[in-house]
Amino acid sequence: MTERAEFRDGERLRAGDLNRESASRRQDVEDHRGLAHPGPGLLGASIISAADDTSISQVPAGPFTTVRVDVPGAPEALRLASRGHRALGPIQGSGASLRTAAALRLVPGAATPASAPWTIRALDIRDDDNRRTGRELRVELRVPPGSSPVSSRVAVHFRPVANPAGPEHAITVDAAGTVTISGDLHVRGTLSEGLIPADRADPRFVAAILGAVAERVLGVATATENPSIKLAVTAGAASDADRTIVEISSNVDRPFPLWGVAMEIERQGRRTVRMVRVGGEPTQKVPITASPVVPWPVRLTPGTAATITVAVVAFDAPGDLFAQRASITVPPPPELDDDGDLDEGLEIPV
Structure with a gap:
C-alpha cells in the first residue's frame, strides 16, 4: 500500500493533502486488482445473476472439478471439466477463436419419447451423456376432458401356470399413477419408492x-x-x-x-x-x-x-x-446344568 497523509480530528486540512489522499486510494485499488485479480473476469465459487435465473457454479466431480453453467429452461447447459466439456445445445462464437486445452465433447441430449396414449411399451433409460443405463416398462393413458384420472386405467389379467384353474390375478394402472397389484409382488432387482405425500389418509x-x-x-x-x-x-x-x-x-x-x-x-x-x-x-x-x-x-x-x-x-x-x-x-437360550452342559431334561419353549 502507498503511504497516505494522516488526518486527525481538529486539524486544518490542505488541498495538497487531499490530492495525495485521492492518489493513494487509486493506487490501492490498482494494487488490489493486480494481486487478487491477475486476469480479466469474475472470481468466485458460484456466480448468480441478479434475476436469480442464471448461475455459474463450481462443483466437485470425483477427483476432478467441474464448472457448470445453468440458464433458464436449460439446467447445466454447459459443463467444463478437465476430462472434457459438454454442451446441451449449439455453441455460437462472437468471432474470436474457441480454444480448449482438454477434449471437447458435444453430446446431444436424450430425445423425449413421443406421446403414445393407450400403449404399453419398453423404453430406454438414458443418462446425461445419452448413454443407455436400463429399460423401463411404460404404461401411457389418456384422460378425457372433465374426467377423473382414476377412470382411465389398464388392467392385465393372468392365471398362474401351476394352477390354470385358479383365481385370476391382475395388475391395474390408472392415469393418476396408482399401480394396484392383486397378489404378491416379487422383485428381481431394485424397487424405488417415490416421495410420500403428506396425507394423513395415506398409511405410508x-x-x-x-x-x-x-x-x-x-x-x-x-x-x-x-x-x-x-x-x-x-x-x-x-x-x-x-x-x-x-x-x-x-x-x-x-x-x-x-x-x-x-x-x-x-x-x-x-x-x-x-x-x-x-x-x-x-x-x-x-x-x-x-x-x-x-x-x-x-x-x-x-x-x-x-x-x-x-x-x-x-x-x-x-x-x-x-x-x-x-x-x-x-425363544430364551437353553439353561445349563451345574457342569455347564445343556440340561437334557429341559424343554426349550418356543
Whole structure:
C-alpha cells in the first residue's frame, strides 16, 4: 500500500493533502486488482445473476472439478471439466477463436419419447451423456376432458401356470399413477419408492411419522433402570413359534400426563421398529401397560432367536423427562446344568 497523509480530528486540512489522499486510494485499488485479480473476469465459487435465473457454479466431480453453467429452461447447459466439456445445445462464437486445452465433447441430449396414449411399451433409460443405463416398462393413458384420472386405467389379467384353474390375478394402472397389484409382488432387482405425500389418509405417511417417533423414543431411552417407571418386559404365556405376545408393565411413582412406548425387533441381522402406544394421565398414578403381538413369518427356533427391546419415555407434570428400556430374547437360550452342559431334561419353549 502507498503511504497516505494522516488526518486527525481538529486539524486544518490542505488541498495538497487531499490530492495525495485521492492518489493513494487509486493506487490501492490498482494494487488490489493486480494481486487478487491477475486476469480479466469474475472470481468466485458460484456466480448468480441478479434475476436469480442464471448461475455459474463450481462443483466437485470425483477427483476432478467441474464448472457448470445453468440458464433458464436449460439446467447445466454447459459443463467444463478437465476430462472434457459438454454442451446441451449449439455453441455460437462472437468471432474470436474457441480454444480448449482438454477434449471437447458435444453430446446431444436424450430425445423425449413421443406421446403414445393407450400403449404399453419398453423404453430406454438414458443418462446425461445419452448413454443407455436400463429399460423401463411404460404404461401411457389418456384422460378425457372433465374426467377423473382414476377412470382411465389398464388392467392385465393372468392365471398362474401351476394352477390354470385358479383365481385370476391382475395388475391395474390408472392415469393418476396408482399401480394396484392383486397378489404378491416379487422383485428381481431394485424397487424405488417415490416421495410420500403428506396425507394423513395415506398409511405410508402415517407409518413414516410413527417410525420417526419410535426411533426418537428408542434413542432417548438408554437407561435400563428408572425408579420412577420400573419397566418390566416378558413374553406372554400364549406365545409360540409363530408369534410373541410382549407383555409390557410398569410401576410408576407419579402421574405422567404424557408417555409413549416404542419397540425394536432384531433377528438375523434385520431390524424393525414400531410405535406401540401413546397415552397419559395428568392426575393419577396409572401404570404404563401394553401387550403388542409380534408375528414371525419364519418360525422361531433356538438357532434363529430374536431380541425385542421396549423403550418408554414419559413426562411428568413439571415437564421432566423419564425414560427406560428393557430387552428380552425369544425363544430364551437353553439353561445349563451345574457342569455347564445343556440340561437334557429341559424343554426349550418356543
